[in-house]
Amino acid sequence: xxxxxxxxxxxxxxxxxxxxxxxxxxxxxxxxxxxxxxxxxxxxxxxxxxxxxxxxxxxxxxxxxxxxxxxxxxxxxxxxxxxxxxxxxxxxxxxxxxxxxxxxxxxxxxxxxxxxxxxxxxxxxxxxxxxxxxxxxxxxxxxxxxxxxxxxxxxxxxxxxxxxxxxxxxxxxxxxxxxxxxxxxxxxxxxxxxxxxxxxxxxxxxxxxxxxxxxxxxxxxxxxxxxxxxxxxxxxxxxxxxxxxxxxxxxxxxxxxxxxxxxxxxxxxxxxxxxxxxxxxxxxxxxxxxxxxxxxxxxxxxxxxxxxxxxxxxxxxxxxxxxxxxxxxxxxxxxxxxxxxxxxxxxxxxxxxxxxxxxxxxxxxxxxxxxxxxxxxxxxxxxxxxxx
Amino acid sequence: xxxxxxxxxxxxxxxxxxxxxxxxxxxxxxxxxxxxxxxxxxxxxxxxxxxxxxxxxxxxxxxxxxxxxxxxxxxxxxxxxxxxxxxxxxxxxxxxxxxxxxxxxxxxxxxxxxxxxxxxxxxxxxxxxxxxxxxxxxxxxxxxxxxxxxxxxxxxxxxxxxxxxxxxxxxxxxxxxxxxxxxxxxxxxxxxxxxxxxxxxxxxxxxxxxxxxxxxxxxxxxxxxxxxxxxxxxxxxxxxxxxxxxxxxxxxxxxxxxxxxxxxxxxxxxxxxxxxxxxxxxxxxxxxxxxxxxxxxxxxxxxxxxxxxxxxxxxxxxxxxxxxxxxxxxxxxxxxxxxxxxxxxxxxxxxxxxxxxxxxxxxxxxxxxxxxx
Numbered sequence: 001x002x003x004x005x006x007x008x009x010x011x012x013x014x015x016x017x018x019x020x021x022x023x024x025x026x027x028x029x030x031x032x033x034x035x036x037x038x039x040x041x042x043x044x045x046x047x048x049x050x051x052x053x054x055x056x057x058x059x060x061x062x063x064x065x066x067x068x069x070x071x072x073x074x075x076x077x078x079x080x081x082x083x084x085x086x087x088x089x090x091x092x093x094x095x096x097x098x099x100x101x102x103x104x105x106x107x108x109x110x111x112x113x114x115x116x117x118x119x120x121x122x123x124x125x126x127x128x129x130x131x132x133x134x135x136x137x138x139x140x141x142x143x144x145x146x147x148x149x150x151x152x153x154x155x156x157x158x159x160x161x162x163x164x165x166x167x168x169x170x171x172x173x174x175x176x177x178x179x180x181x182x183x184x185x186x187x188x189x190x191x192x193x194x195x196x197x198x199x200x201x202x203x204x205x206x207x208x209x210x211x212x213x214x215x216x217x218x219x220x221x222x223x224x225x226x227x228x229x230x231x232x233x234x235x236x237x238x239x240x241x242x243x244x245x246x247x248x249x250x251x252x253x254x255x256x257x258x259x260x261x262x263x264x265x266x267x268x269x270x271x272x273x274x275x276x277x278x279x280x281x282x283x284x285x286x287x288x289x290x291x292x293x294x295x296x297x298x299x300x301x302x303x304x305x306x307x308x309x310x311x312x313x314x315x316x317x318x319x320x321x322x323x324x325x326x327x328x329x330x331x332x333x334x335x336x337x338x339x340x341x342x343x344x345x346x347x348x349x350x351x352x353x354x355x356x357x358x359x360x361x362x363x364x365x366x367x368x369x370x371x372x373x374x375x376x377x378x379x380x381x382x383x384x385x386x387x388x
Numbered sequence: 389x390x391x392x393x394x395x396x397x398x399x400x401x402x403x404x405x406x407x408x409x410x411x412x413x414x415x416x417x418x419x420x421x422x423x424x425x426x427x428x429x430x431x432x433x434x435x436x437x438x439x440x441x442x443x444x445x446x447x448x449x450x451x452x453x454x455x456x457x458x459x460x461x462x463x464x465x466x467x468x469x470x471x472x473x474x475x476x477x478x479x480x481x482x483x484x485x486x487x488x489x490x491x492x493x494x495x496x497x498x499x500x501x502x503x504x505x506x507x508x509x510x511x512x513x514x515x516x517x518x519x520x521x522x523x524x525x526x527x528x529x530x531x532x533x534x535x536x537x538x539x540x541x542x543x544x545x546x547x548x549x550x551x552x553x554x555x556x557x558x559x560x561x562x563x564x565x566x567x568x569x570x571x572x573x574x575x576x577x578x579x580x581x582x583x584x585x586x587x588x589x590x591x592x593x594x595x596x597x598x599x600x601x602x603x604x605x606x607x608x609x610x611x612x613x614x615x616x617x618x619x620x621x622x623x624x625x626x627x628x629x630x631x632x633x634x635x636x637x638x639x640x641x642x643x644x645x646x647x648x649x650x651x652x653x654x655x656x657x658x659x660x661x662x663x664x665x666x667x668x669x670x671x672x673x674x675x676x677x678x679x680x681x682x683x684x685x686x687x688x689x690x691x692x693x694x695x696x697x698x699x700x701x702x703x704x705x706x707x708x709x710x711x712x713x714x715x716x717x718x719x720x721x722x723x724x725x726x727x728x729x730x731x732x733x734x735x736x737x738x739x740x741x742x743x744x745x746x747x748x749x750x751x752x753x754x755x756x757x758x759x760x761x
Contacts, residue, residue, distance in 0.1 A: 311455070312499070312503055315416075319416075319453065381503050384503075385499045385503045
């Protein structure tokens with residue numbers, strides 16, 4: 001059975017160009033920190049990748065710190081900036097939102113529980129958009145160490161007003177970090193205009209390999225390292241440089257950068273089709289997050305199907321050849337009601353009744369047509385299973 | 389048929405799953421997450437994340453879909469809370485039996501049927517057979533592993549949607565088969581404990597949850613205090629060891645716990661004969677086949693998971709099961725289940741509320757029995 005993959009926000013197909021770049025660079029011997037000829041050519045591969053990604057994003061190469069992925073980048077930005085700013089009696093107050101990914105929420109909560117950080121979670125409205133007014137009054141009150149707000153939400157696709165937030169933070173001289181893992185490759189990231197202090201990127205969400213990412217960080221911002229070692233990556237991030245992974249990441253970055261507008265248009269088209277098709281065949285379905293348009297990622301669709309357990313629905317669709325997601329899962333694979341939906345004021349039961357469909361390269365309207373042939377029956381069964 | 393195979397991550401359910409696939413069924417593996425009580429507060433299966441992982445790896449090996457189903461809130465309510473409530477009320481529940489009744493063959497089976505499956509398969513040791521009056525459940529071939537007692541709470545309707553593919557074999561054969569199939573669970577030790585009390589210290593668990601205050605151990609005939617205990621939950625009816633009685637019995641014979649008064653906190657000890665029970669009354673009977681009538685029928689009665697069955701006669705009066713025993717059983721506590729058999733076949737079960745001991749005048753449980761009636 002050909003599977004229909006509608007979980008591109010979890011991870012997406014490896015681009016052949018990225019695989020090729022990985023193979024070419026991976027065959028090269030030499031530690032990029034070694035001084036000899038082989039070492040220097042390994043270093044050349046890493047620096048070319050850094051320059052390529054910097055060019056894609058419109059930042060200086062020295063702003064690109066390679067990491068092992070989004071989680072590490074978020075930890076480094078949040079803990080590193082907090083530690084640097086709060087040293088010697090500096091501010092200990094972090095402002096974030098309750099709908100961040102766990103890779104932001106958990107470091108922030110850890111700092112609260114173990115390092116006396118004070119945390120304020122910005123309110124979100126019913127579409128998942130944070131309150132800029134609330135942020136402004138917090139900044140006016142002063143003593144903020146760091147603001148971290150995601151560019152776009154991974155579950156419901158809400159695009160945050162990051163330009164406005166960044167400008168506000170700049171006005172008050174407070175560093176601003178944004179987790180752009182979901183936004184990268186889906187919408188145009190104007191980092192030149194944004195002037196954020198730090199931006200988290202991940203390779204595998206854009207068709208590069210898993211296990212590599214970057215933190216784009218203002219070279220003037222002081223960051224205390226999270227991992228200590230050989231001091232590679234500007235003494236901020238230690239660990240042997242990985243020429244194969246970063247060049248594959250750079251290959252994928254170049255591809256999505258060149259095609260982002262056309263890709264976004266294509267995704268919006270399918271997104272709109274999927275939303276209206278699902279609403280037509282399951283009238284009680286309820287779209288979570290903003291209406292398709294500029295406020296929402298073009299590849300994200302998130303529905304609640306009242307009366308269903310999301311995991312029952314996922315299982316039935318899985319059996320029908322469709323891969324999708326309930327949003328978030330824990331280590332044992334037990335679906336929890338989404339903290340994002342709960343923060344938006346969605347009822348527990350409705351939160352448990354939800355599914356995310358995320359589009360990507362290769363998605364088509366035929367996928368949607370197939371989905372809606374099996375969805376009504378699956379919903380009907382899952383409603384029955386939800387009521388037992 | 390489309391089958392949900394409940395995969396605990398142990399050797400038995402692994403082989404049961406493999407056998408269901410071999411029989412040509414379309415099988416989906418499901419691991420039940422029943423409790424969430426580990427130290428970091430994250431969800432986990434029954435009983436550890438290792439078990440969930442093992443179940444997943446067996447499903448991979450067998451090439452079937454695998455999911456974790458979260459029944460932790462139902463388990464907390466129907467099994468764990470019930471366990472504590474029963475103990476608080478002075479009864480002795482069997483949580484495994486309760487879990488089969490309320491979770492595995494009820495909530496899980498109901499969800500499976502609603503999702504379009506036909507039945508649930510488990511690694512329990514019991515046999516399902518087609519009889520002249522429909523589906524029957526029988527004891528497993530392996531007397532050491534027979535679990536028909538803890539399945540005695542299933543109705544015939546539930547049994548119609550249940551598969552126990554291991555009941556016709558002995559445990560060593562199942563282990564050998566797991567080995568031959570290359571299943572990673574082949575050498576896993578059997579689990580014996582109550583899954584939400586992994587260290588096996590039921591008394592400690594109860595004292596922790598319900599509180600325990602020290603009290604007196606009294607001689608049942610004289611009322612004299614002859615020792616003390618650290619909490620009524622730490623002793624069980626029929627217990628002999630570990631009482632540390634200071635004053636020996638006049639006749640020098642060992643003394644057993646014959647009654648526990650959870651109200652006063654007193655524990656009574658006496659001669660073993662006082663524990664002999666000749667008649668059992670059970671409420672809420674459940675029938676694995678045609679219900680018994682008022683006409684006494686010759687049965688074998690079993691009162692604990694690993695107890696020897698004893699011969700007797702059973703009948704139903706006022707929706708209660710009455711069992712008269714030819715030979716006494718010893719050390720019964722209210723709340724335990726009595727499962728009655730005809731030969732190897734399970735007829736039904738009931739929850740014990742009252743017993744007659746040697747002296748018909750002496751209803752030692754009388755404070756607790758005849759609840760609601």
